[in-house]
Amino acid sequence: MATASIARVLVDSPLPQLDRLFDYRVPEALRESAVPGVRVRVPLRSAGRVADGYIVELVDSGDFTGTLSDIESVVSPIAVLTPEVAVLARKAADRAAGSATDIVRLAVPGRQVRVEKSWLAGDDRPVMEPVVAGPVDGYPLGLIESAVIEGHRLAVDAVPLVTEVSPGVWAGRWALTMAQSAALALEAGKSAILSVPDYRDQEQLMAALHSVLPAERIVHLDARQSNPDRYRAFLRCLEGQPLAIVGNRSVVYAPAANLGLVMVWDDGDPLHSEPLSPYVHTRDAALLRQEQSGCALIFLGHTRSTEVERLVELRWLTTVSSTPAVRPKVIPTAQQTSTDRLAAQARIPSIAWREAKAALERGPVLIQVARPGYAPRLACVDCGQSARCLKCEGPLGQKTARSIPACGWCGALAAEWHCELCEGTRLRFVGATAGRTAEDLGRAFPGVRILIADGDRPLLSIGAEPALVIATRGAEPVAAGGYQAVLLLDGEQMAARESLRVGEDCLRWWSNAAALAARGAPTILVGVGGLLASTLATWRQADYARTELADRRRLRFPPAVRVATVTGSLDAVSSALQTLEVPTEDLLGPVDTEPGSVRTIVRFDYNSGARIAGALRAEVIRNATTRRKAAAIKGKRAPLPPSLRVRFDDVEPFAE
DNA sequence: AGCACGCCGACT
């Protein structure tokens, strides 16, 4: 036996029973190109068919005792699945009882032959100058700097201001903090992975990065790009030069050269929660990657998620606050009718209206409203006036197209509705809450330019001129110089949502909006009192997270414990649960979901995670390989019993 | 998933 002639291959298949390494002989002709990380085609089931896969490692002798098949071909000479990422994929999959292949699909973009040829020819490689970095502004000198160099783990409070990153270009100050941290890593000859929840954040971060790094050091890598763009960016990561790699959640799997820093902005944003199996959250993937590589890890945010708070309390993360402390001026106010008729119609309390009116003399004012489509609004077909509850003036909405319109506030059914203006009786949907509110708000501030920003009408930034910006939460544009006032109008509605995370979410939405205000400009929180309001007013989000986590501990809710939702036929679910050996009080359910399918939530302590994941994974595999028996007994046309599905750390079921 | 192997009912 000569050197390493056996390739261990990860086969690209969604089948859980194939989620392991298969040994193949490397034929003489492929000895040169068959290196770890390359894409290969291999026969599966004795030349029956071919599958795609990746060589994960080369060994002298495998543990498989049967006859080995030959690798059929090496698809491309580029080692796209680096050993580091292969190990990470395995770990992430194991933690979530999923397939490594599913992680690899997030980590490695589809091959683009033209892009690959051009890259291999070397036309795409820019010349790299050494990076010179400055300090990270706004924090105790040397603290973040040494953490990045020495590979510490931090939870950093973002500075709640906006900043001009280049002439005329404004971004949240957090983006500059991230960019400066990345520059430090690059200066030390290491790459930085920067993960942000959405493209809006990405734009700000890119602008900030361009202010501290040369363009060729910045790579943008995420699933929203076209396939060629994404693959081109991906290949740049493989060039071996230190880069700042920016993207959304799956960027944490990028094949960064000499990784020095993973930094996550606003980890509480639900967009960091991966919707694809095995549903590994950016935060968890980042933690795994940090452990694996020893790189620095920084969670940056205006608010602290309960998950990060847990890690802080475990001393796994060290907190860092800005100096000097910056605290937005927040004024909580009860929902009250304004004396001004137009303001009253728009449901703006007098304090908020006065502040906004004064601020509009100086510059833009932000009004944050609830999400569009959250409760669809209705308007009169004839005159366009938004439909109001005849009892309480609340907005009317419809749960489904067929249901009777109901009041969004008091819940009264509006079966006999008629328009108060024109006596019309027919209703139509108005898509966005912001659209409806904009009319009313516009009337409350006559003569002011109105700008709307929501999911359908994205607006990333605006100038410093007076304007009323009406934005749904999370869609707020950055204003040059900051807003002169911020009105958080629908706080009551947002806080009324039934969800385990409602407090955290509201605080995050409001804090992120307040951070867009100019220094000293007022942020007015309408209609919300209690702990949430006082937390925002005192800007002590960490204290809130501590309280919240303590509550979760008492209730044994995540993230004080981990959870797994187990879904499938009653039989499959119950037999899976029997193998887990968890006390019955930690099994919530089963409850019926779809017909023939039940769901049980299992909760368990973090130190049982590996055991639970392993046991559930075994059950998933067992179910996948013996499932057809049940289907066949019932007859061909019988509905397929749903296979056993597990999902770890999903808090959505707690919304109910 | 596919595809082969295997163990019981009607057939030239």
Add this chain to the structure above:
DNA sequence: GTCGGCGTGCTC
């Protein structure tokens, strides 16, 4: 005696 039904199991 054999052909073929689908249930069961495996994939290097």
